[in-house]
Amino acid sequence: MRHILQTDPKPSTCVDVETFDADVVLEGPPEVEFNPGIASRIPAKGSAGGALIRDERGRILFVKPRYKPVLDIPGGIADANESPKAACHREIQEEIGLTLQLGALLVVDWVPRNGVWRDSHQFVFDGGVLAVEQISVLRSHDDELQGFIFLALDDAQPRIHPSLFRRLRLAVEAVKFGRTIYAEFGRAV
Known part of the structure; x- marks a missing residue:
C-alpha cells in the first residue's frame, strides 16, 4: 500500500509508510555534530x-x-x-x-x-x-x-x-x- 505523507516529522514521500518507518529505525539515532556549527555551514x-x-x-x-x-x-x-x-x-x-x-x-x-x-x-x-x-x-x-x-x-x-x-x-x-x-x-x- 502506498501513501503520500503530509505530516511532520516524517518526510513527504511515495514509499510505503511501514517500510519508511522501519528504515528510519535501522538508520540509528540522529547524528550529532562532532564539530559544532559545521552542519549550518554546509550549502543547501x-x-x-x-x-x-x-x-x-x-x-x-x-x-x-x-x-x-x-x-x-x-x-x-x-x-x-x-x-x-x-x-x-x-x-x-x-x-x-x-x-x-x-x-x-x-x-x-x-x-x-x-x-x-x-x-x-x-x-x-x-x-x-x-x-x-x-x-x-x-x-x-x-x-x-x-x-x-x-x-x-x-x-x-x-x-x-x-x-x-x-x-x-x-x-x-x-x-x-x-x-x-x-x-x-x-x-x-
Missing part, C-alpha cells in the same frame, strides 16, 4: 521534481505559470523533508488535478545558481502518455497557473528556458532508450 541545494507527460501524438504537457514569462512542465520545488518524486506528485495534483502513477526517473540535472535561485537538482520523471479522455478533464486547479498546453518539443523551444529544452530533449531520449541520464545544466555528462 534546492530540488524539484517535474514530469514528462505526453499525449498520444507525442506532444509534451506544459503549464503556463503566472509568475514567470516561460512555460514549464508540471511539478515543482520540493518542500522541506519532501522527496523530489513526492513533490512532483503533489504539485501535479495541485496544479492540474491529475493523479498519476509516476514512472521511471528519466533525468537528474544540476542547475547552477540563477539570480535569486540557488543551484539545484532537477528530477524529471516519466509521467506517461495521457489518453484523450484524461486530457478532456484536465483543468487548472492552481491560481499560480494560467492554464496548460500540449506542444511538440521543437515548438515549445522559443517559449521555455534553453536549459529546460535541453533537459526535456534528454528526457525524451531516456524514455526511448530506457535509461536515466545525469546532466549538468541540461547537458549529459
